[in-house]
Amino acid sequence: MPNPSAKKISVSLNINGEMRQVEIRPIDTLLYVLRHHLSLTGAKPGCLNGDCGACSVMVNDNVYKSCIMLAIESVGSAITTVEGLKDSPIQNAFVKHFAFQCGYCTPGFIMNCQALLLKHPHPTYEVVKEWLSSNICRCTCYQEIEEAIFSVVEGRVGGTSE
Amino acid sequence: MLAGNIEYYQPSTVNEAVEQFFILKKENKLPMYYAGGTEILTLGRLNIIHPGAIIDIKAIKETLSHESYQEHFIFGASLPLTYIEEKNIFPLLTQTSMEIADHTARNKITIGGNVCGNIFYREAVLPFLLCDSTVVVAGKEGQKTHPIQDIFNKTFQFEEGQFLIQLLIEKKYLTLPFITIKKRQQWETGYPLITVACIKIENQLRFAFSGLCPFPFRSQKVETELNNTLLPKEERINHAIEQLPTPVLNDVEGSKEYRLFVLRNTLKEMIVEMEEKE
Ligand code: FES
Ligand code: FES
Numbered sequence: 437m438p439n440p441s442a443k444k445i446s447v448s449l450n451i452n453g454e455m456r457q458v459e460i461r462p463i464d465t466l467l468y469v470l471r472h473h474l475s476l477t478g479a480k481p482g483c484l485n486g487d488c489g490a491c492s493v494m495v496n497d498n499v500y501k502s503c504i505m506l507a508i509e510s511v512g513s514a515i516t517t518v519e520g521l522k523d524s525p526i527q528n529a530f531v532k533h534f535a536f537q538c539g540y541c542t543p544g545f546i547m548n549c550q551a552l553l554l555k556h557p558h559p560t561y562e563v564v565k566e567w568l569s570s571n572i573c574r575c576t577c578y579q580e581i582e583e584a585i586f587s588v589v590e591g592r593v594g595g596t597s598e
Numbered sequence: 599m600l601a602g603n604i605e606y607y608q609p610s611t612v613n614e615a616v617e618q619f620f621i622l623k624k625e626n627k628l629p630m631y632y633a634g635g636t637e638i639l640t641l642g643r644l645n646i647i648h649p650g651a652i653i654d655i656k657a658i659k660e661t662l663s664h665e666s667y668q669e670h671f672i673f674g675a676s677l678p679l680t681y682i683e684e685k686n687i688f689p690l691l692t693q694t695s696m697e698i699a700d701h702t703a704r705n706k707i708t709i710g711g712n713v714c715g716n717i718f719y720r721e722a723v724l725p726f727l728l729c730d731s732t733v734v735v736a737g738k739e740g741q742k743t744h745p746i747q748d749i750f751n752k753t754f755q756f757e758e759g760q761f762l763i764q765l766l767i768e769k770k771y772l773t774l775p776f777i778t779i780k781k782r783q784q785w786e787t788g789y790p791l792i793t794v795a796c797i798k799i800e801n802q803l804r805f806a807f808s809g810l811c812p813f814p815f816r817s818q819k820v821e822t823e824l825n826n827t828l829l830p831k832e833e834r835i836n837h838a839i840e841q842l843p844t845p846v847l848n849d850v851e852g853s854k855e856y857r858l859f860v861l862r863n864t865l866k867e868m869i870v871e872m873e874e875k876e
Contacts (some may be wrong), residue, residue: 443603461603461604462604462605462606462652463600463603463604463606463652464601465639484643485638485640485643486636486639486699486703486706489700489702492702497707498705499702500705501702501703501706503639503705504635504636504639504640505635505639505706506606506635506639508606509654509656548702554614557751566696566701567701567702569700569701570701570702570703571698571702582751588606
C-alpha cells in the first residue's frame with residue numbers, strides 16, 4: 437500500500453515508454469501531474485468534469501479522461517500521451533484532412549482515435565460514432581475528424597509509428 | 599481536483615479494506631470506498647462531498663470477477679462498464695450500460711460505482727432489479743449475501759463500512775427477451791429523461807424505471823397493472839401510472855407532465871413489442 441500519512445509521495449510513472457519519478461499528492465489527478473509536474477501539456481484541461489474529452493490519454497492502450505483519474509491509479513501501467521505518438525498515421529491524417537481549427541480538442545480526439553484503432557482496426561461507422569461521442573469539438577470539426585479516422589482505416593494515410 | 603490532504607489506500611483483500619475503513623473512521627478521517635472514482639472526483643471538485651481518505655477497492659480480486667458459478671453469473675463491483683459490454687454475457691445489461699455517460703467515461707465507471715452512486719439515474723441497477731439478483735456485501739461482520747429486493751430501496755441500504763463486492767444473477771435470466779429504452783430530452787446524446795427496461799419471463803412482463811422518480815425502482819403494483827391483459831393497453835397503462843411511487847421528477851430536464859407523457863408512449867411501444875416476443 438502507498439504510504440498514506442505523507443502529504444506527498446514519490447511514485448514512478450511509465451509515460452511514453454520512459455520511467456519518470458515524481459512527487460505527488462495521492463489526490464492529484466493524472467491530468468494535473470502530467471501538466472504541472474511533468475510539463476506534458478498535450479492533454480488539455482477543458483471541463484475538468486469528465487465531459488469534454490480534451491484531457492484524454494491512454495493507459496495500457498485504453499483511453500481515459502485524465503481529469504477523472506488519479507495519477508496514483510496509473511502506477512504500474514503504461515501511460516501514453518499525445519507527446520508519445522510520433523508521426524503516427526492518425527496524427528498525419530488529422531493534418532491531411534484539416535481535422536481541427538483552434539486545435540484545443542485535438543490531442544484528446546487523437547488519443548481516443550488511436551485507442552479505437554488499436555482495438556478495432558476496421559471499425560464500423562457506428563463504433564466510430566459511439567467512441568467519438570466522448571469528445572467535444574467547440575469548432576465543430578466532426579466531419580473532418582471522421583474523414584481522418586476512416587482514411588487511416590482504409591490505409592490512405594500512413595506514418596512511421598503505429 | 600479534490601481539495602485537501604486526502605489519504606489513499608489500496609487494500610488487496612476484502613478484510614483489509616473493511617479494517618482500513620474502521621481504522622480511518624476512528625481517526626475521524628471520513629473514509630470512502632472508491633472504485634472507478636468518477637463520481638467522487640466530480641462531486642469532490644464541486645465541494646459537494648469531502649472525503650478525508652479513499653479506499654480503492656479495484657485491487658481486490660473478488661471485485662473483478664466475471665465468471666460463472668454454479669447456477670449464477672458473477673459481476674464484480676469494480677468491473678468497468680465497457681468491459682461488461684465487450685464481453686456481452688448479459689445483453690440487457692450491455693444495452694443498458696451503453697446508454698450511460700460516454701464510451702471513454704465508461705472505461706472508468708464501474709458497475710458497482712454506477713449502482714451505488716448518488717445520481718438519480720443509476721440505470722445499471724435496472725437489469726439487476728428485473729432479474730431478482732443477489733448482492734454480495736462486505737462489512738464488519740464479514741461477507742453477506744442478500745436478495746436485491748431486501749437491500750435495495752431507492753438506494754442500497756448499506757450499513758456503515760459496508761461495500762458492494764459482487765452482483766450475481768441466475769443464468770436463466772441472461773438470455774430472456776428484453777427491451778430497454780432510454781428517452782432523452784433532445785438529440786441522441788442529450789441529458790437522459792427516462793429509462794425503462796423490461797423482460798419477459800413465464801409470459802409475464804417485468805418493468806424497472808430510472809429517471810422517473812428521484813431513484814430507480816421496480817414495483818409489483820405497477821407490474822400487476824401492466825400485465826392485466828383483460829384490459830386494453832391504454833387502460834392498463836393508466837392504472838399502472840396511478841400506482842407509481844412518488845414524487846415523479848419535475849425539473850429542468852422535464853416537467854412531471856412531460857415525463858408521464860413520454861412514459862405512457864414508451865410503455866405502449868414496449869408492451870406491443872414484448873407481448874409478441876416468445
Ligand atoms: S477536461 Fe477532462 S473531460 Fe473535460
Ligand atoms: S478544433 Fe477547436 S475545439 Fe476542436
